[in-house]
Amino acid sequence: MEPTPLQRALHGAPERAPPARGRPEQELFFFRLGELRLGVPSENVREVIRAGPLTPLPRAPPFILGVCGHRGEVLPVLDLLRFLGKGEARISPRTRLFVGVSGTFVTGVVTDSVIGLQRVPVQDVLPAPVGGEVSSEHFLGVLTRGPEVTSLLHFSKVLQTARQRAVGR
């Protein structure tokens, strides 16, 4: 008797669910700033703090808003909107900074609101568009989920460029 389609299908079926194939994931820190939804690798984020009073820095480029003190540390405060040429951040009592680190560089970065940490499959990260208004070297890629597009920052590169622009003035 010919096996039925179901029997054929069952013949090759495993007894238990196959182990999930490892999908590499990356943990990202997401936040909003102006019209942008941005993400950075979580290893670049130390903590989120309230924006305290800022002390202006002489001769600093416009994207460095000044410095603030936090737990005995002096942090330069970076406005990514100005850095990316997308406007300028507004500091309000609701403003939060994330303390970003890359090697020995530590800086506070202005956010309008913090979304939080999420793990995303690496394969979901698409390459950053080339030829946009903003240099693609500062982005790891984009993440599209529903109608929202998140730009993923290459934070180490951002800090490196910020430093070069600052001392090169």
Next chain:
Amino acid sequence: MSEASVEVLFFQIDGTRMGADASQVLRIEAPGAPGDVPGAITSSLGSARPRRALVFRAGDGEGTLGVDSVLGVQAVPQRDLRRVPRAARVAAHAIGFFLDGDRPILLIDLPRTLHPFAPPHARAPAGKAT
């Protein structure tokens, strides 16, 4: 044992509180514009509307920095002093911060204010500044 401290002269420039090593200040001229000090080199980094002038040694002569007001001298504990963060080293005369609670107060080197466009790692010219 007493805590190590440094005497810092605090002042305001365009509303921003700053400090400098008190030993660099020879005297405070008042009232008048810093340009009033005969023979002195005037720093371009001073207050837009100076009401006092800090006079400091600059090489064989003197330099002046116009300020809004002089707040006084304070012995600042060394533990509250911080170097300029690497990501923010943009001006040679900005040499560090005094953490007043959680508020950083910029500390400047007065002779270096005469050379504001020197790179941040530059030292004051030999024999020109203390």
